Amino acid sequence: MECTIRGIGTALPEHTMSMDEAIQLSTDIVCRDEREARLVRTMFRRAGVQKRHTCVPYTTAYEWAGPDAEPSSQPGKTTAERMQVYAEHAGPLAKQAADNALACAGVGPGEITHLITISCTGFEAPGVDIELIEEMPLRRSTERLHIGYMGCHGAINGMRAARGLALSDRSAKILMCAVELCGLHYKFQWDPELILANALFADGAAALVLEHDSPTSAPLCRVTATGSYLVPDSKETITWRVGNHGFEMAIASKVPDLIRDNLGLWLSEWLGSYGRSIESIGSWAVHPGGPRILQAVEDALALEPAALATSHEVLSECGNMSAPTVLFVLRRLLQRDAPRPCVMLGFGPGLMAEVALID
Numbered sequence: 454m455e456c457t458i459r460g461i462g463t464a465l466p467e468h469t470m471s472m473d474e475a476i477q478l479s480t481d482i483v484c485r486d487e488r489e490a491r492l493v494r495t496m497f498r499r500a501g502v503q504k505r506h507t508c509v510p511y512t513t514a515y516e517w518a519g520p521d522a523e524p525s526s527q528p529g530k531t532t533a534e535r536m537q538v539y540a541e542h543a544g545p546l547a548k549q550a551a552d553n554a555l556a557c558a559g560v561g562p563g564e565i566t567h568l569i570t571i572s573c574t575g576f577e578a579p580g581v582d583i584e585l586i587e588e589m590p591l592r593r594s595t596e597r598l599h600i601g602y603m604g605c606h607g608a609i610n611g612m613r614a615a616r617g618l619a620l621s622d623r624s625a626k627i628l629m630c631a632v633e634l635c636g637l638h639y640k641f642q643w644d645p646e647l648i649l650a651n652a653l654f655a656d657g658a659a660a661l662v663l664e665h666d667s668p669t670s671a672p673l674c675r676v677t678a679t680g681s682y683l684v685p686d687s688k689e690t691i692t693w694r695v696g697n698h699g700f701e702m703a704i705a706s707k708v709p710d711l712i713r714d715n716l717g718l719w720l721s722e723w724l725g726s727y728g729r730s731i732e733s734i735g736s737w738a739v740h741p742g743g744p745r746i747l748q749a750v751e752d753a754l755a756l757e758p759a760a761l762a763t764s765h766e767v768l769s770e771c772g773n774m775s776a777p778t779v780l781f782v783l784r785r786l787l788q789r790d791a792p793r794p795c796v797m798l799g800f801g802p803g804l805m806a807e808v809a810l811i812d
Contacts (some may be wrong), residue, residue, distance in 0.1 A: 455812070456616040457672030460558025460662035461784045464549035465506040466542070472503050478511055479651055482518050483643055492645075494802055497652045501765065503743045505655030505772035507636040508542040518641055528698035529641035535699050539575030539634050541688045544584035547632040550777070551585060554628065554660035557673075562589040564626050565662075567618050571600040571607040571631035573693060573778050574638065574700065581632060591628070604801030605740050606774030607631060608659065609809050612797075613679040615663045632658035633774040638699035647796065650702040652742040653743055655772030659780035673787050674795070677810040678727055682719045684711050687804035704742075709749035711804055718751040720808065721792065724796075727810060735792030737761055737812070741768035741801035742780040763791075783811070 466475050470478075476497045484490040521525040528539075547570070555562060568591060570582045582597045600611045608631045615627045635654035666675060684690075690705040717731075724730055729756050739750050741764040751761055767781045774781070779799050786795060795811040 455666045455675040455677055456619040456663055457666045457670055457675050458661050458663055459670065459672055460554040460556070460560065461673060461780065461787065462550045462553025462555070462557055462660045463777070463781050464553060464658045466508040466546060466656050466749055466796045468507045468510045470505050470507060470511040472497060474511060475505070475652070476503070478514055479576070479648070482514060482641055483648065483651070485643060486586055491718055493648070496649060499744065500649070500652035501768050502653060502655070502772045503769045505636075506657060508546065508634050508656050509538065509636070512567040515642075527641060528671055529639065531697065532695060532697060532699055532751055536575055536577065536635055540577040542675055543572065543575055543577070543632050543634055544581050544588070546634075546656070547581050547630045547660070548585060548588055550632070550658035550660040551589065551630045554662050558662035560626060560662055563589050564594055565591050565628045565801055566622075566625045567596045567598070567615075567627040569600065569614055569627060569629040570600045571606050571611045571629070572633060573602045573607060573775060574633045579754045581630070585628075585630065596667070603776070604691070605742055605773070605775050605778065606799030606801040606805065606807035607616050609679060609797055609799050609807040610782050612661070612663075612676055612809055615661070616676050616679065619663055619665045623667070625664060627663045628660065629663060630658065630660040630781050633775040633777055635773070637759065639700070640699070640701075646703045647701055649704060649743075652771040654702070655774050657771060657777045657781065659777035659784070661780065674793065675812045677794070677812045679807070679809045680723045681808075682723070682806045684713075684715045684804040684806065690804045691800070691802045694800050708800075708804060709745045712746065712749040712800065716750065716806065719806070720754065723808065724810070729794060729810070731755075734796050736786050736795040737764070738779055738782040738786055738795055739764045741765065741782070742773060742800055744768070746800065767806035770787055
């Protein structure tokens with residue numbers, strides 16, 4: 454018997470920003486000269502994000518930069534001010550995704566026994582979990598767990614916790630919801646190590662309904678196993694730190710090489726412990742951290758380019774939404790009846806790889 458996924462739902466904010474608008478915004482606000490503007494245009498086009506969604510209109514960034522601010526002269530809103538925006542928008546967006554997951558599962562909010570929330574882009578207490586309990590509404594006796602500050606693989610961490618709950622309590626019905634407002638941490642000043650975040654990140658939410666497998670359930674899929682691997686000598690290659698003017702994401706240029714050099718052997722051994730092999734995997738739900746990350750995974754596992762097409766598609770249409778993104782990929786694979794088993798894979802600060810085996 455395994456943990457099953459009964460329902461999956463996603464949600465995107467109403468405001469959008471195209472690649473051209475994103476480039477214009479950064480060249481207007483961040484770049485101090487034409488050399489930096491050329492670098493930004495190249496970086497954004499290589500990032501592969503054609504469109505992204507944001508909780509506030511992208512033009513608001515001009516207001517946040519300050520009146521008549523010269524490029525790179527103002528750092529934008531303080532972290533405290535950005536957290537106020539997070540507190541306003543994170544809960545409603547999470548509720549949209551959670552409502553969609555419940556509808557997919559055919560489960561009422563009053564049936565949920567456990568709630569797992571996931572976020573790394575904001576801090577607020579009482580937070581998203583309390584807002585979901587009150588606004589959906591869930592039972593006031595709903596047991597809560599928050600997975601905080603885990604980065605882009607946070608949804609897989611949440612699935613591991615949900616699987617443990619489901620296997621220990623056959624009556625549990627678990628709602629897991631990941632919500633990230635990455636756009637709140639837009640960098641207003643030039644920094645070659647941080648500016649890539651402006652090119653990649655976006656806002657979004659995704660949710661799952663999970664429970665113990667049973668003969669009468671009709672699951673979308675089953676979570677068979679999860680695993681983790683800390684890549685050696687990688688501690689400072691992906692960092693996510695709280696600054697005075699937003700959180701600061703830095704990704705070292707050697708991250709793809711570390712993935713390329715380490716992923717294949719570890720994942721082969723991990724799959725082998727469950728009687729599987731890389732060649733036996735029918736589909737891949739890989740977190741699209743960026744085109745170079747996806748290419749590194751493809752190279753490390755000797756995959757055909759088509760294997761990660763859905764990840765590229767989500768990156769192009771939605772951007773990197775951190776934790777929810779891999780669930781967007783999974784949802785599209787499920788909708789298309791992609792072959793199984795499926796491997797979910799994400800990378801985050803550490804450099805840590807997280808994996809889930811889906812049957």
